[in-house]
Amino acid sequence: MNENSKKLFKHCELCKNKSQNLEIGVFCSLTNKNPNFDGFCDKISFNENLEKKITEVNIAFQKTKREKKWVYSYFIVYLIMSLAMFLFTYKSNDYIANILSKASGKPIFIASSIIIIFICIAVVLLGYAFGALNRHRFDSKKNTDDKQELDTILKLYKIDYDFKISFKDRMLMPTDIETELKIKKNLKV
Structure with missing residues (x-):
């Protein structure tokens, strides 16, 4: 499917004359x-x-905007925790090896295992930090593109709308979303 066909199908998603079957796909x-x-x-x-x-596009767009400060704070907290774990591992490496050599006589194997565990914990924390940030950035770009594409299509048909949204309950997982949509058909060019 070429790029032009994809753009045309976006128009069809909004139309009541859209039909589809397995042979042809989406058709008028x-x-x-x-x-x-x-x-x-x-x-x-x-x-x-x-x-x-x-409604669907604007809810996704507003949710992404609403999550931004939480995602960045989540990123900073997990990044700091990860860096602290790396620093702790670096600073305590010699100390752990000295204590274990006096206690068991096998410092290299046990100390290496403990250090590897600490490094793994730091890497997991780093993964949490960047995973949340990357997911948010991807969702934000996708939702912004979807909204711009929808608004562009509606502008072609001289349709404007007012959309109001209010989120209730929890910040990152709202359970009650109230929306108000007013569609205006412009007759002027």
């Missing part, structure tokens, strides 16, 4: 063909798919 129920138009479709007919898509 008016023409029984895959979407094939330049710029915008003059036969597009919006229904609840439009409201659903606007």
Whole structure:
């Protein structure tokens, strides 16, 4: 599927004339063909798919924006913990080896094992820090691109909307999201 077809299918996601089957894929129920138009479709007919898509895209976009400060604080905390563990391992290496050599006579094997465990813990903490940051950055880019793409398509059809959202309950996992959507069809060019 080429890039132009993908863009055309984005228009079809909002239309009530969209149909699909396994042989053809997504097609227009008016023409029984895959979407094939330049710029915008003059036969597009919006229904609840439009409201659903606007709501879904804007909720994802707002959630990502809302999570930003928590993700960066999570990153900083786990990064500091990881660096502290590396520093602790570096500083305590000789101390652990000296204590174990006096106690058991086998300092190299046991000390090496303890040091490797500390390093593994530090690496896991570092993974948590960068994993959360990378996931947020990926989601943020995807959700921003989705919103811009939707807004661009709606602008072609002279549709504007007001979207209000309020999150209730927990910060990172809201259980109650209230939305208000007002769609405006502009008749002016």
